[in-house]
Amino acid sequence: DAKTTQPPSMDCAEGRAANLPCNHSTISGNEYVYWYRQIHSQGPQYIIHGLKNNETNEMASLIITEDRKSSTLILPHATLRDTAVYYCIVRVAGSARQLTFGSGTQLTVLP
């Protein structure tokens, strides 16, 4: 699976949009982009995933560039409870495929 690069940390003001970038310049055509987050001492929580089209759900939006070499996770109105480590992972589809976690981005939402 392709490697991803994320900034180690970011701050965001409560109520503002949080935009978390991810670089995956070596992504291949059959790899999806997945986003998870891990709140301290809990298991990772699935947020959203996409292949090439932008995606939106009740938690977030995922913007994937046309060349698919990077993506941005957008939390439209960040709250204090969104403080977590956010992981961007690329993976080939199929439930038998594991997820390889990098270091992620520590997002801190400030009051």
Added chain:
Amino acid sequence: GAVVSQHPSRVICKSGTSVKIECRSLDFQATTMFWYRQFPKQSLMLMATSNEGSKATYEQGVEKDKFLINHASLTLSTLTVTSAHPEDSSFYICSAAPGLEGSSPLHFGNGTRLTVT
């Protein structure tokens, strides 16, 4: 949505004893489940892939005789840490995904905090 339940959430055991951790998929069947370990301030590291009805596949450096995995049904996988030592103290997390194909995401349990004294 898909729910993965893990039990216990935390356990303290004495050195030399064994501890069993259960991972259940509550509303879907999972042919494959994954076990991860996470040390403080580090990311999740895959330990092994649990396959229903067959032997687990272990990552390099993970002792299969120490971390026994049993995947006896399509909804339950267990990880037994045998002869636990303080260095085995860690956060153990399981995951699974519904469906065999497609882009279904993996869902994770809430983890088990193991402390070996």
